[in-house]
Amino acid sequence: MKKILDLIAEQMRAAFESCRYAADYGKVTLSNRPDLCEYQCNGAMAAAKAYHKKPIDIANDVTAVLKNQAPDMFEAVEAVMPGFINLKLSGEYLAAYLDGMRVADKLGVEENGGGKTIIVDYGGANVAKPLHVGHLRTAIIGECIKRMGNYLGYHMIGDVHLGDWGLQMGLIIEELRDRKPELPYFDETFTGEYPQESPFTISELEQIYPAASARSKEDEAFKARAQEATFKLQNGYAPFRAIWRHIMNVSLADLKKNYGNLNVTFDLWKGESDAQPYIPGLIEDLQKKGLAYESEGALVVDIALPDDPKELPPCIIRKSDGAALYATSDLGTIIERERDYAPSEYIYITDKRQELHFIQVFRVAKKAGYVKPETKMTHMMCGTMNGKDGKPFKTRAGGVMRLENLIREIDEAVYNRIMENRTMDEEEAQKASQIIGLAALKYGDLSNQVSKDYVFDIDRFTSFEGNTGPYILYTIVRIKSILARYEEGLAAACAAGNASAAACAAGNAFAAAAQAQTQDAAVGADTSPAGNMRPAQSDEEKSLMLKLAAYNDVVETAFAEKAPHKLCQFIYELSDAFGSFYNTTMILKEEDEEKKAGYICLIRLVKDVLESCIHLLGFEAPERM
């Protein structure tokens, strides 16, 4: 469906043109004075200079034409000093637009992605190290970007891009040697098949790594052994490769579980190790192209561009000891991705501290021609998650908070809130706490601008009041409850025989449609015949309807600007508009059945839009809370 702003702007542009002004002045925006109008055009003021006329005269010319040109579209078209053109949409037009949304695929959001492939690199977990709060933001934001892109018709490929090739592997191997020297991996004379069974469980692994890491800081000899082991692993030493595969298997299963708990999934579980085969060729190629040269013993590539304000440090491709590093492996990964997917855009989502690294990698990739000039390469820089003290979030003891523990704390906080106010059986309360807790966590994060640091406040995020995830869910649950009662009412009326046959049929069909609606509200369209949208009867209803009509625009903008917080802001405003409407309108008590059906139709669309949005954000609503 066309966006409502575009539909209005089409009329506005035509009106400017028929008054012999350039159509470009007919830009229409949402009003920033809702007390005066719903939409506005400021083009008359911009045009005043070009045509040497008073803005208000231009505005008057245009409004006169517009009124005749689209009499059914507007309830009011006004020219106001100094030259604003203020618009109010007609109730009929708005209702018809919402009816269109209701039955449209994806509630009227157009798929303009054209199936273009976009690779989203997010997550960035390290194998054998537990996920901690530092991994939270990128995972949540990346998942949302991926979902929005898919919804808009892009082919999004999410890659977790694991840190699976570093020193931590050598540390684990050597620690394992000391703990279990009897294992065949450490017997140099062993010639048989290495066991399929892993020599450690995930909980052992989680114990081994921190121990080894701590030890390496004090024990130089141990650290040297670990470095040696890492080197051997990277050069294909079979026993260590076997251990590495065990580490990978055990750790990956655990990571999948933990990301799963966050409703975060990846299409690819690639890692730095996958880039290794490309590195020798990469280095050779960069040298052959004359881009890489030796500097202070290392191999580097200059990345300067003519209009740089200041010279940027070159990108190091190979250390003076001959080892590859971060940038090298990211470039190797790009080569593989170009070969396998040739995406039209890359989106990397990481902590903002890596900005320089990505500037370097992007420039080398473009300069060497690994990535086409027109391919977009975007680095979404995330701010850090701080505690209430404004410093990076830590546990009470001052350590790094594990993600699992953070989630547990949130779920507990939500559980306590539920139990304060509701009686709910234990099992349902636990389940609801997890669903609501995830919403609290994700909404708390996503409602902030990506690039900014933000304060993580458990009490605020898990509050059921104000601009929070739980409040959004609460709105959805209330609507569900009303819809369920409406269905019951129809069924009861039918059974009692005091309703028309048509109403009964409508009721049954409505119930069937409700039943058929899938969990994935993001694609559901309302095909129930339970009445159509009706023109708004009150200011509250009109505001709600106007807000709904902005849905497709909001989703498009949120993705284009890579700004999930705009989606959050939208659903908060929509929930708020629903709250006002609900408070002033008796829905189920309405005696006029057609009117009532219209209300139901409206709130059902509100629910569908809200559910669709939270699905894009990456969480779901419970049935009750």
Next chain:
RNA sequence: GCGUCUGUAGCUCAGUGGAUAGAGCAGUGGCCUCCGGAGCCGCGUGCGGAGGUUCGAUUCCUCUCAGACGCACCA
């Protein structure tokens, strides 16, 4: 030193080249013969500072102050 990001209400955050800069929390007052009151409706204070561009700047530009982060062999 250089660079990037960020300074908006007591706190946490939105926002725009245009009319009176918005929410939530906290504080305070009101609304239930009513569909979930975990709701709704009121009430106060603010664009770090100084210049410039513009008919109009919180928004764009320059300078300045403050904070966070980054500046070649970690990832």
